Amino acid sequence: MKSRLLMTVLGVAMAGLLVVGCGKKEEQKAEATNATAPASNKLVLGVAGAQSGDLASYGLPTLNAAKLVAKDINAKGGVHGMQVEIMAMDDQCKPELATNAATKLVSEKVGIVIGHICSGATKAALPIYKDAKVIVMSPSATSTELTQNGSYPNFFRTISYDLLQGKAAATFVVDTLKLKKIAVIHDKGDYGKGFAESAKEALDNGKQAKVVMFEGITPGGVDYSAVVQKIKAAGADCVLFGGYHPEASKIVAQMHKKGLKVAFVSDDGVKDDTFIKTAGPDAEGVYATGPQILADNEVYKKAVADYKQAYGEEPGAFFPQAYAAAQALLNAVDKAGSTDYDKVVAALRKEYIETPVGKIKFDDKGDAEGVSFSVYQVKSGKYELVK
Amino acid sequence: MEYFLQLFFSGLSRGSVYALIALGYTMVYGIIELINFAHGEIYMIGAFTGLIVAGVLTSLGWPVLSILAVGIIVSVLYSAAYGYTVEKIAYKPLRNAPRLAPLISAIGMSILLQNYIMLAQTPDFLPFPRLIPDFAFMAPYQSFLDTGDLFIISTSLVVMVALTLFIKFTRMGKAMRATAQNRKMAMLVGVNVDQVISMTFIIGSGLAAVGGVLIAAHVGQINFYIGFIAGLKAFTAAVLGGIGSIPGAVLGGLVLGWTESFATGYVSSDYEDVFAFCLLILILIFRPAGLLGKQRAQKV
Numbered sequence: 001m002k003s004r005l006l007m008t009v010l011g012v013a014m015a016g017l018l019v020v021g022c023g024k025k026e027e028q029k030a031e032a033t034n035a036t037a038p039a040s041n042k043l044v045l046g047v048a049g050a051q052s053g054d055l056a057s058y059g060l061p062t063l064n065a066a067k068l069v070a071k072d073i074n075a076k077g078g079v080h081g082m083q084v085e086i087m088a089m090d091d092q093c094k095p096e097l098a099t100n101a102a103t104k105l106v107s108e109k110v111g112i113v114i115g116h117i118c119s120g121a122t123k124a125a126l127p128i129y130k131d132a133k134v135i136v137m138s139p140s141a142t143s144t145e146l147t148q149n150g151s152y153p154n155f156f157r158t159i160s161y162d163l164l165q166g167k168a169a170a171t172f173v174v175d176t177l178k179l180k181k182i183a184v185i186h187d188k189g190d191y192g193k194g195f196a197e198s199a200k201e202a203l204d205n206g207k208q209a210k211v212v213m214f215e216g217i218t219p220g221g222v223d224y225s226a227v228v229q230k231i232k233a234a235g236a237d238c239v240l241f242g243g244y245h246p247e248a249s250k251i252v253a254q255m256h257k258k259g260l261k262v263a264f265v266s267d268d269g270v271k272d273d274t275f276i277k278t279a280g281p282d283a284e285g286v287y288a289t290g291p292q293i294l295a296d297n298e299v300y301k302k303a304v305a306d307y308k309q310a311y312g313e314e315p316g317a318f319f320p321q322a323y324a325a326a327q328a329l330l331n332a333v334d335k336a337g338s339t340d341y342d343k344v345v346a347a348l349r350k351e352y353i354e355t356p357v358g359k360i361k362f363d364d365k366g367d368a369e370g371v372s373f374s375v376y377q378v379k380s381g382k383y384e385l386v387k
Numbered sequence: 388m389e390y391f392l393q394l395f396f397s398g399l400s401r402g403s404v405y406a407l408i409a410l411g412y413t414m415v416y417g418i419i420e421l422i423n424f425a426h427g428e429i430y431m432i433g434a435f436t437g438l439i440v441a442g443v444l445t446s447l448g449w450p451v452l453s454i455l456a457v458g459i460i461v462s463v464l465y466s467a468a469y470g471y472t473v474e475k476i477a478y479k480p481l482r483n484a485p486r487l488a489p490l491i492s493a494i495g496m497s498i499l500l501q502n503y504i505m506l507a508q509t510p511d512f513l514p515f516p517r518l519i520p521d522f523a524f525m526a527p528y529q530s531f532l533d534t535g536d537l538f539i540i541s542t543s544l545v546v547m548v549a550l551t552l553f554i555k556f557t558r559m560g561k562a563m564r565a566t567a568q569n570r571k572m573a574m575l576v577g578v579n580v581d582q583v584i585s586m587t588f589i590i591g592s593g594l595a596a597v598g599g600v601l602i603a604a605h606v607g608q609i610n611f612y613i614g615f616i617a618g619l620k621a622f623t624a625a626v627l628g629g630i631g632s633i634p635g636a637v638l639g640g641l642v643l644g645w646t647e648s649f650a651t652g653y654v655s656s657d658y659e660d661v662f663a664f665c666l667l668i669l670i671l672i673f674r675p676a677g678l679l680g681k682q683r684a685q686k687v
Contacts, residue, residue, distance in 0.1 A: 220615075220616045226397045229397060
C-alpha cells in the first residue's frame, strides 16, 4: 500500500515536471519570436548541406555561391531594401543531422533555404520545412521522387533528376560506347540506388544491352575486391556505378588491380575533383554524367570569375546550380514583394531568370525547366565534356 | 574453381586485416575485460602516420618497398604511443570503477580521436600511395591473387606467429597470461600488473597500425572515419572467435572475411553484412563464448 502511494506521488510529480517543462518551452519560443521580430530590415537565406565531414566537397561550393550572390545583391541595395544574410547549417549529408538543421532553421523563422545537398538528407528534412511553409531549393539533390511524386510543393531544384540522369548514362553506354554487357552497381543509398535503378530500367527497355549484374555494395567497406571479382566473372564489358566518389575510387582502383579494364560510367556524385584526387591515375578514362554546363553562358563566366577572385581556386561541385538557386530564390522574393510563401512560390513558377545553368523558371513539380545532363570523361586529370 | 580461389584469397586477405585489428581487442579484453572502442581509431592513426611517412620518404626518392617497411615501423611506434597514452588517460584512472565507466570513456576516446584527426588533418579522403609494387613472379597468379593480397596475408602471418611466440615463451608473455587468468593472484606473486596492461595496449595498437598501413596501401585511400567500420568488423571477428582468446581472434577474422567474400561472390553483395551477422548470431547461440572462447562459470 505504501509503495503504491509512493508511486502515485512520484507519477504526479513527474507529470507535473512535464507540464512545467512544456510551459518553459512555450516561453522560449515566444522569446525567440520577439527577438527576431524587430529585425525586419534583413532577409535571411538559409544554406543547409554538407559543410564538414567526408562529403564537404559537395556542400562548401554551395555555401560560397550563396555568399557571392548575397554580396552582389547587397551591393545593389538588397532585396526591397532588405540586406541578405546567410545562415549556414551543416548536415554532413546525414539524414539525422539534416532534420536538426531543418528544425533549427524553422525555429529561427527562416523562410527560404538553399539545400540540402544529398538526396537522403533532403528527403529527411523536407517534411519539417513543408509543415513550416519554408521554400527549399536544392542545387544537387537528384532523387527522382523528391519532386516527381508531388508531396512537397515547397521543394524546388536547379538540377535535373536521377530518372533522367540514369537514362542519360544508359543511352551513352549503349549508343556512344556500344557496349553490350553491363554490370550495374550502387551504394544502396537513395541517390545511388535511384540512379542505378533508372539506368537499369532504361537498359532493359532499350534491349540493346544486357544487365548482367545488379547489386548494392556497403558504403565505407574495407575493400571491394570480392564484388570486383564477381563483375569479372560475370563477363561485363562496362560497370555502371550509382553512388558517391569514396566508393567509386576504391572500386576503380581495385578493378585495375585485378586486371579488369572495362569502361566505368558513373553519376554526378563522382563528377567531382575529389574523385580524381583520390583515385589518382586510376581515374583516367572514367566517365561520369553531370549537370550540363553552359561554358559560354555570360552569367556562368561571371560567377566562376567572381569565385576565383574571392576564393582563389576553381569552384567545386554544384557551384553553378547553387548560384542559380540563390539567384532564383532572391529574385522570386524580389518579384513577390515579400517573403509570403504563396507569392514566392508563384513567382518561382512564373518569373524567368538568367542563371549559370541557363534561363530558367520552375515547373509545377518544382523542377527547373531546361536543365539536363551531359557526359564527362577524365582526361589527364580533368573532367572534359564528351560528345 | 578459379572463381572460388579468387573469392578465397580476397576473403583471406580481408580476414587477415580483421584478425590483426581483432587481436588488439581480444588481448585488451582478456586482460582487463574492457572493450576498447578507441582501437579502430588507433588503426586509423596508424594509416595516417603511414601516409605522412610515405609522403616525406617519397619526396626523398626512396624505393617503394623500403618506404613501406619504414612506414610500417614508424606507424607502429606512433600508434603504440597513442595506445599507451589512451590507456593512461582514459582507462587507468577508472580501473576500479564499475565496468560501464571505462566503456563510456572508451567511446569518448574514440569520438575524440576521430574528431581530432578530422580537424588536425582533413575531413576529405586522401590518396594513399601504392606502396605494394606488382612483383613479376606473381604475374601468372595475378587473376586470383595479386601482390597486395599476398603481402597482406604473409605480413599478417609473420606478425601473428611472432605474437604467439612472444606470449608463449617470454617473461612478459607469461606475465600477460597470468594477469589474464587472475589479476589479483598475479599481483601477489610479483607481476607488475600496470606494466603488463601498458604492454598489452602497446602491442595491440602496434598490430592495428600494421593493419592500417597495409590496407591503406592496398585500397589506396584513407580518411578520418575508416577506423569506425574496420573496428566494428574486427570487434565482430573477436567476438566470433571468442573474445579474450588470441587464436580465436585470428580464426574469427578469417571466418568473417571468408563469409563476406563468399556471400558477395555466390549470393549478392547486398547481403554481405546480413550473412556476416547471421553467422555471428548462429555461433553465439550454439557457442555463447565464441568459436574458441573458454566457457567459464560466472562467479556469483
